[in-house]
Amino acid sequence: MDQIINENEKTWDAVADQFLEASALPVWGPFGIGDDLNLIPQIEGKRFLEIGCGSGRSIKYLTDRGAQKVHGLDVSSVQLVEAARFNKEAIDQKKVELIKGRMEDLLSIDPVDFVYSVYAIGWTPDPETTLKNIYSYLKPGGSFVWSWDHSFFTDVLYEDGKFVVKYPYHEEVLHSFKNWKKEGSTANIAYRKTSTWFKLLRDTGFEIIGYYEPAPKDLSRGFDDPTKYYSIQKAEKVPSTFIFSCKKQ
Secondary structure, three states, rough: HHHHHHHHHHHHHHHHHHOOOOOOOOOHHHHHHOOOOOOOOOOOEEEHHHHHHOOOHHHHHHHOOOOEEEEEEOOHHHHHHHHHHHHHHHHHOOOOOEEEEEOOOOOOOOOOOEEEEEEHHHHHOOHHHHHHHHHHHHHEEEEEEEEOOOOOOHHHHEOOOOOEEEEOOOOOEEEEEOOOOOOOOOOOOEEOOHHHHHHHHHOOOOEEEEOOOOOEEEHHOOEEOOOOOOOHHHHOOOOEEEEEEEOOO
């Protein structure tokens, strides 16, 4: 597991500059999805933790709207440098704390009202530990909302002029993508069935309040090329993203 996380960390340091304007609140994924779901009904005066804060855009969205405190966790030092630059004023005011670390390692923070993650949770090779950690950070009744590539979207590719199911949906294995976003970088991602995520969340103790598979809203955020992973043509046929809204019981 350590080898997987270490390699992913090096990759994110190498490709960080390509994700400065990646999907961030109020949207929950590519194609502008999720901003109409009201998944964070109250921001002002609340305490937050973001898993995989990246360049810090979601953090600033929250502090600009009155969040009391936002902790941002990321494995990439390079990402955190940009997040610190982008949130300098809020950091100076002690409204933001950036943490370099793994989601699989337990943090020492005061309980928060809300844990959220935009396209980061799926990177963990140890979802049981990651979800257990997240559960422990929340106040009783606290919320956990997160998004990730839809489990079926990852199985569909464009070949010979049509979309085909390339990978078995039932096969939950680790994929290593060589030269991911940059020559020499490897992304290690284990895609899991949607039913697996439901089980993992419930086994952790979460109550699942909502599950969403939004249709694309902003096609300008995708590629007008069916051969691309996040192609407009693919997103119009297969949901690109799922979003879970959960509560600590």
